[in-house]
Every structure is written in structure tokens, then in C-alpha cells.
Amino acid sequence: MSGKRHRLRRSAIVALSTAVLVAGPVGAARACGGLVTPNGTINLVRTTTLAAYHRGIEHYVTSFEFAGEGQEIGSIIPLPGVPTKVVKGGDWTLQRLVIETQPPAPESALFAAAADGAAEVLLETEIDSLDITVLKGGALAVGTWARDHGYFLPPDAPEVLEFYAERSPIFLAARFNAGRAAEQGVQRGEGTPIHVVIPTPDPWVPLRILALGRQPSEIVQADVFLLTDVAPAILPRAIEPNGDEDQRGLIVRTSEQASDSLMSDLRSDARMGWLPEQDMWLTQVQINERADLLSHDLAIDASGFGHPDPVAAGLARPMRTASADTVPWIAVGGTTIVAVLAALAALAALVGLALIAWRRRGAERPA
């Protein structure tokens, strides 16, 4: 039985459900995706993300914050699979989850809400003033699509896109349509939530994308909230807090049964009826890490088996054939040709030596 099939069955047995929220504090730049702009300036605005996993379906809710007219902010988010639909998300679900774990904080500290050819456009839709495009393709194809559509990609984008495309060649690109935003009266700082439904056996939360365009020593800060049937196992493993507010790494801030009031509130939000009725476990993982050390994602196994997938975490490379746009012949050109020539030379030399030895034995054999 393949690993993926095994994981699917396991998920079905345990009736797994997982929810994840990435949020950023007021006053700090946060994002769940790599934000890129057409004018060459890398801007990161607060973006909040909720992903939920239940019976093999990941529900991914992201809120994009409007940065104002004249500032075309786009976001590219890697996804673990092909979405079946993209619709508007709940009105205040993200904010309610954040409040659950930060109730005593003063207001200033509150949290807010394929082939080498062209990328294949799997889905295009509009949600309020957001233009959403779901793409399938390798790093080169998706990067080319982004460039051709006016996105400015920072220098680390090719490597980061390839990091994700090796595991899942699915990306969601979102950007505000300035004209529609003006027509709809969208205010600067106003968030627009979207809900992406993704069937996948291996849920993960993209973390490395948070470091896109950042300086190596820059600190990436985010909070990941998990809602699962049982206490989840995650990879990389999060550490316990040591009392230092500036503690680096992935830190477990909350691990407890989700309160009835939280679950009731979340289920009562618009378009949030998909949340399961059962009790759930709430985990909060705080990310406070240097950009150059955030070279992985967060894999989640909430099945109770305790084996999060190292590939889903980006800590191991997938066992698969090279994608068309990372074919070594194309990607590294002469280097591969050198290796082939050297191998042919070695083979030819071996054949020659074998022929000489065979002739010698024949000559030394008595007549």
C-alpha cells in the first residue's frame, strides 16, 4: 500500500479535522504568502490565514488586507493540492480564533485578523475586489506567469517557488483590483477573506513563503492556530516557552481542548458551517525565527498516529521524477552533458581494457 493511500485510510478512520490560522500582530508586517508588487518594492501587509482539514479535505481561509489605491499588492500562496472551489470566507472567523488565545492582552498587543511551458490556469474567480487565479506549474512556469502578469519577484523567488513546486505544483495568486475596490468602497486595511477547499492527504502550512523577499537576519513572526480532533503531532517539533518574550523558533503557546464558546462562535459565522460538530483540540504555535532559518513548512498529523510527513514539512525531498521545468538537461545545461560524457568515457575505457585483457588471454593460451 502506498504511503499516500495509507494516510488517506488513516484519515478516514480517525475522522481527522484540522484548522490552522496564521495571524500577525497589529503594527507588524505579516503575511501568509509571498507578497510581491509590480513597482519593485517588496511590501508585506498583514494577512491572516485559516486552513482546516477534515476527512481528507483541507479548508483554507485567507484574509487579504487592502493596502490602498495605487499600491498593487499581490500574493502567491503555495497549496498542497488542486482546489475544488474558491469562495468567500467567513466574516470574522479569523479574528475570533485570535481573540480566543489573546483575551487579556491590551489593545496594542491584540492580533488582527508542470511542464516547462506556460503555467496552467486551473481556476479564475473574483471575490469582492480580489482577483484570484489558481495555477498549476513548475517554478519556472509559475514564476514566468507571475512576471508576465506584472508581479515583481524578489531574487529568492526562483528557489522558493521550486521548493514548493517539487512537492505541489499548485499556487494561488491573488491581487486587489483597484477599480473594483474603489467601486465597492474598500478601505485601506480592510480584509477580504477567501475560503479554498483542497482535497489532500497531506496537510501542511506554508511557512517558508513568509520569508520571501526578507533579509536573512530579519525576524519572521506569525501565529499558527491548529484545531484538531486530538492533540496533533507537528514537524518541525515546536519547543516549550522559556519565559523569554524574544525566544526564537517554533514555540507552543497553547495546547488545550477548544472551549465550547469558541467552537460555537466559529460555527455561527457566515459560510463556516463546514466546521465539525465534535469537540476539538486547540494548539497555538508561535513562529519567531530569522528569515534565513525559516527554510521549512509545518507538517501536521492530527490522526493520533504521531507521524507528520517530513516531505510535507519541506525537510525531505519527494521521491518523484523531475518535473519538466527542472529537468537537469535544461536547468543545468553543460553540467549534465559533462557527466554523461565522463560516464561514456569511463565506459569506453573499461570496454577497451576488457578487450585488451581478452586478447592477451587468448594469445597466452596454448595452441
Next chain:
Amino acid sequence: MIARRGPIAGLTIAAAVTLGLGAVAMGAGASRGGDGAREVRIVIHHSRFELPSVDVAPGESVRFVLENADPIDHEFIVGDAQVQLAHERGTEAHHAPRPGEITVPAGTTRATTVTFGPSTGTTLFGCHLPGHYAYGMVGTIEID
């Protein structure tokens, strides 16, 4: 008694030597172009020059062939630290092909021929699109 090597063995060894020499030449990323300039091929991948250092002789003409394997544009600017600084602060989004100053659009290959002066020393090559130089897109050229 020592057996004579037959024609097959001889041809095989010759082929091996030829292929091996070919591999060594290509591995060095250099060959001789039709105009007499030595050709140095540099692949750009993941916003890095895969050949970070090049040795040239004083007065030598070198044809740099830049292969951009990335989905984003890059440039190749040859010059000392002052030249690099000027381009880092410059405003040219794209460079018309001048010796030692070219833009290499995403997924393309471009070439520029540079004739080095008679003096020995070290100069640089780099990319100055926003953030690229700081990201590490810089290499050295040793003239000796």
C-alpha cells in the same frame, strides 16, 4: 608473449580520450569562439552565478555567455567596485547591449565580449536589479 592491441581497442581508447577531454573542456565552462575570444559560459540559477570566479589573462578578450535559467530577469555587469556601486545606485531598468553590461531576460541566453586591459588585478561581475547584489549575485574576475 604480449598480444598486440587490435584496431577495436585502439579506437575505443581514442574515443575515451576524446570524450574525456571534451568533458573536461565543457566542465571548465570555457571554449574558443569563432572571433578568437575565449568563451566563458555562466549559468544563472536561483539568482546565483554558478561560476562565481573567472580567471583571465591581461589583454585577453573573453566572450561571456550568460544562460538565465530563472523566471526573473538578471543582469551581468563587469567592472570594479566603483562600477558596481554606480549600477547599484543607478536607475536603468534595462541595459542596452554594451561590452560588459547586459540584461539577461528570464529564460534567455545573452552574450557580451569584454577585452581586459594589460594590468593584472581583480574586478567584479554582478547583477543590480533590486536586491540581487545583496542576495549574492556577485562574482570575481582574476586578471593575472
